[in-house]
Amino acid sequence: MSIKDVAQRAGVSWKTVSNVVHDRPVVRPDTRQRVLAAIEELGYVPNLAARDLRGGPTRTLSLVVPELSNPYFARLAERMQAAARERDHSVSVEVSLGSAAVERMHVLGQVPRPVDAVIISPAALSAADLVARRSGPRVVLLGERIPAAENVVHVAIDNIASAADVVRHLVDAGRSRLLFLGAERTPPSTGADRTVGLRAAIRFAGLDADPRLLRPVEHWNREGGRDAALAALDEGLEIDAVVAANDLLGIGALEALRSRGISVPEEVAVVGWDDIPEAAFAVPPLSTVAPDVDALVQAALDAALAPEGDGGGAGCPAPEVVVPHRLLVRGSSAAS
């Protein structure tokens, strides 16, 4: 039983049968009906995996994210699938839960079902993992950068500039003691870039650069933000603003301030990053750095689907694609 038997029965070319089977929108409805009827009559089971075996493009991408419980990644996954569908590709969403083994498996292509490219927001992957690659799918890094990654495109907002924008906004509103939640020392990482940008801007503004104000947080979620903010308050640190490395940390900080009767924004302003949908419904609504998610998604797909050989050969440094961001000022940081 082959595609040719179906074609003969339906009185169409095998190419038309293939178009129907792969759900390509080029087939007229009545022809499509005829082909589907022939498929049913003959009990034909289309061998949809065949093109993988031929080594041709699978028209499938993986998106590997650390978690979907962060609404930022959930929205990213949703937009990526919709945008890929418009380019006639499908995206399989994989959650690494921060496991280096899972991330490595994907970038090395050691997965049951090969893909054309892996778009990954790495949480644990090391430079060594990427350097050791000799084959495997094309890799696009989202957000987190990894050094020494040859032939790997990195797509992100300008984290240093956006941190400086946040400080500028707070300084203009009269704030001077900024607590930063999500500080990181080890570059390159999103947290480290935001820390660097924040420190530079604070220095430039001539503000207090008390190192106790830069607080690492293990889990960038609501609980992590709440606990880190409470710890800072319990240490008696005087602050008039919280800069949170993501919105979940910021929402946790709002909860901590509320539980201590500290009014936002009157006494302490709060700003985050990501513009997750929840931010606009926080109490008060959370100011945030909004990445241009559509630009991010399109840039990642451009890099994933670029023709072979595009973007420099082996040994070329990783190209950087910077997507726009803007600071959305809401109630949590209105001028006091």
Add this chain to the structure above:
Amino acid sequence: MSIKDVAQRAGVSWKTVSNVVHDRPVVRPDTRQRVLAAIEELGYVPNLAARDLRGGPTRTLSLVVPELSNPYFARLAERMQAAARERDHSVSVEVSLGSAAVERMHVLGQVPRPVDAVIISPAALSAADLVARRSGPRVVLLGERIPAAENVVHVAIDNIASAADVVRHLVDAGRSRLLFLGAERTPPSTGADRTVGLRAAIRFAGLDADPRLLRPVEHWNREGGRDAALAALDEGLEIDAVVAANDLLGIGALEALRSRGISVPEEVAVVGWDDIPEAAFAVPPLSTVAPDVDALVQAALDAALAPEGDGGGAGCPAPEVVVPHRLLVRGSSAAS
């Protein structure tokens, strides 16, 4: 270049090479190293799609959800992937965005890469789509039920009972005029089941069953909940509780009440469904019906991976699996 060439070079059996290539944990580390070295020397590209072609199990499932921007589905996807990995399966997460065509494509198996089973939370799929199926992957329905679906397992909480639990809690707290956001008339659906349970419990309690208190909402998100609650308030409906068919609607209702200066829970109590992580951080923290998500995930995987022939043959009605729920009472509905 075949797996046998690699086996010969490494001095192992082809079965061992296969185990390395498929990342099965049965290979000793030094043997694994030797095989990987042989693979690199020979430039062998493992043909991982071969088992699809043989028509054998792919050890891959699809999880089709309407959206990932609802944190309920995002968490479900994350837990499903982690739980499937423990059973040595992978789960590809697909977002339908409510498209009947996308949902149909998956349950009919008209996708580029076949899977063993499709676990789907349908938004637009009709009974006709399932009845028309002659082949295709096994289908498990999550949450939304579809009638007349033969050989399809349905996994969900008891929506009627949980609605009655919510009414009981509110009546015990002295509430009598309950606004329901997310009402639906067309069974079977999650919204309709919750509406039925709510109406029955209200009737039994002898409360006012004003039909204007049952409000459909097109999009079950924060904006939908806010706008529906504002509309009810603008019509002058007197209410002392809002029952929201999911937490996002409830968070929207909290925002609406806040914007009108109505205090929660003193004047109006609010309860939702799903226990999304955001609910505990709402202002005030949102009471909610918490499904046992782990039980839901395990039941769905049990149904998806059950041996052929399990659960009755063609023509059998869809088995129902009911997973536990509990009502978490938080600040939004504490006794007034």
